[in-house]
Amino acid sequence: MNIIKILAPALAIGVFVGAAVAAEPIATMRGATEIPEQGEPPRMTDWNNSDKRQVRNYPEQPPIIPHKVDGYQVDLNSNKCLSCHARSRTGESGAPMVSITHFMDRDAQFRASVSPRRYFCNQCHVPQRQVEPLVENDFVDVDTLLDAKKAE
Amino acid sequence: MLNMIKSYWRVFRSPAAHISLGVLTLGGFVAGVMFWGGFNTALEYTNTEKFCVGCHEMRDNVFAELKTTVHYSNASGVRATCPDCHVPHEWTHKIARKMQASKEVWGKIFGTISTREKFLEKRLDLAQHEWARLSANNSLECRNCHSADSMDATKQSLRAQEAHAEFLLTGQKTCIDCHKGIAHELPDMSSVPGWQ
Numbered sequence: 151m152n153i154i155k156i157l158a159p160a161l162a163i164g165v166f167v168g169a170a171v172a173a174e175p176i177a178t179m180r181g182a183t184e185i186p187e188q189g190e191p192p193r194m195t196d197w198n199n200s201d202k203r204q205v206r207n208y209p210e211q212p213p214i215i216p217h218k219v220d221g222y223q224v225d226l227n228s229n230k231c232l233s234c235h236a237r238s239r240t241g242e243s244g245a246p247m248v249s250i251t252h253f254m255d256r257d258a259q260f261r262a263s264v265s266p267r268r269y270f271c272n273q274c275h276v277p278q279r280q281v282e283p284l285v286e287n288d289f290v291d292v293d294t295l296l297d298a299k300k301a302e
Numbered sequence: 303m304l305n306m307i308k309s310y311w312r313v314f315r316s317p318a319a320h321i322s323l324g325v326l327t328l329g330g331f332v333a334g335v336m337f338w339g340g341f342n343t344a345l346e347y348t349n350t351e352k353f354c355v356g357c358h359e360m361r362d363n364v365f366a367e368l369k370t371t372v373h374y375s376n377a378s379g380v381r382a383t384c385p386d387c388h389v390p391h392e393w394t395h396k397i398a399r400k401m402q403a404s405k406e407v408w409g410k411i412f413g414t415i416s417t418r419e420k421f422l423e424k425r426l427d428l429a430q431h432e433w434a435r436l437s438a439n440n441s442l443e444c445r446n447c448h449s450a451d452s453m454d455a456t457k458q459s460l461r462a463q464e465a466h467a468e469f470l471l472t473g474q475k476t477c478i479d480c481h482k483g484i485a486h487e488l489p490d491m492s493s494v495p496g497w498q
Contacts, residue, residue, distance in 0.1 A: 199459050200459075200460070201459055201460035201461045202460075217459060217461065218459070220372070221370075221371055221372065221484065223483055223487060223488050226490075227487070227488050227489055227490045227491060228483065228488040228489075228490070228491035228497055228498075229497075229498060230483070232497075232498050233496055233497055233498075236498055239496065243461075243465075244461070244464065245461075263498065264498075
């Protein structure tokens with residue numbers, strides 16, 4: 151995270167300079183559609199609903215939700231996610247328990263259940279749709295990077 | 303002339319010894335058909351969504367919430383209306399439920415949930431009545447459409463398959479035990495087992 155923070159401005163400048171040099175128009179999500187025109191929206195796609203745990207791309211990544219969460223109510227009244235992922239519910243549901251890190255309050259005290267600041271699951275955990283990424287991405291994870299280094 | 307009038311009057315005044323049976327039977331039958339038809343028509347009228355959302359309590363709270371859910375809007379366009387889930391289809395149980403519903407008329411008259419605030423305050427209570435009813439009748443209203451026999455498990459997601467195989471098909475649990483809050487928003491669930 152820290153490395154990214156340090157590198158981010160440098161990267162941003164690099165991208166900016168690169169863009170200026172290449173003078174490539176930046177494609178926005180509306181593509182070539184003129185501003186007064188109404189573009190054709192992309193088709194809605196299905197949710198990834200495999201229920202298989204997905205490997206994280208980097209250790210700090212909040213695990214993505216491998217199932218649909220349509221209509222899941224998470225508010226002051228109830229938390230639908232916790233009706234399976236709460237510690238006491240995992241036996242019946244077979245779902246992974248909410249990480250113990252989520253029980254810690256801002257004074258670094260571990261509490262009996264999920265701390266209010268970690269209560270809103272969808273702030274970090276999101277389901278995925280079956281779509282092609284909008285921009286090209288050649289991210290490689292750190293293990294692959296290290297393996298490549300070792301191989302040199 | 304006077305005699306004729308007198309004889310007519312006598313006929314008119316004297317009880318009809320033979321016609322009465324026929325009149326009573328036929329008249330009773332016709333009146334019965336009319337009453338029964340009228341009663342059922344009126345009953346069925348109260349069993350429509352149009353009737354339910356005729357009151358702002360239903361229209362602005364529970365019906366507005368239903369509209370965002372899969373029981374109102376979905377790919378196939380088959381949808382559930384209020385009585386599909388809240389009134390048993392079978393006659394005796396329907397009448398029993400309709401008699402209970404007289405309390406809802408009372409509530410309407412005295413404005414028990416006439417504002418959003420009052421409704422939210424009362425929501426847990428109301429929801430618990432429905433959960434208790436559906437637990438007691440083994441989620442009968444769900445099963446009017448969703449039959450366990452017709453569920454194709456292979457078309458369900460993995461966790462749905464597992465949960466249904468373990469809890470539904472063995473009869474350990476009934477639909478409402480897990481599927482709460484599918485058509486309306488949930489009340490404060492902190493006192494409900496299995497929720498936080």
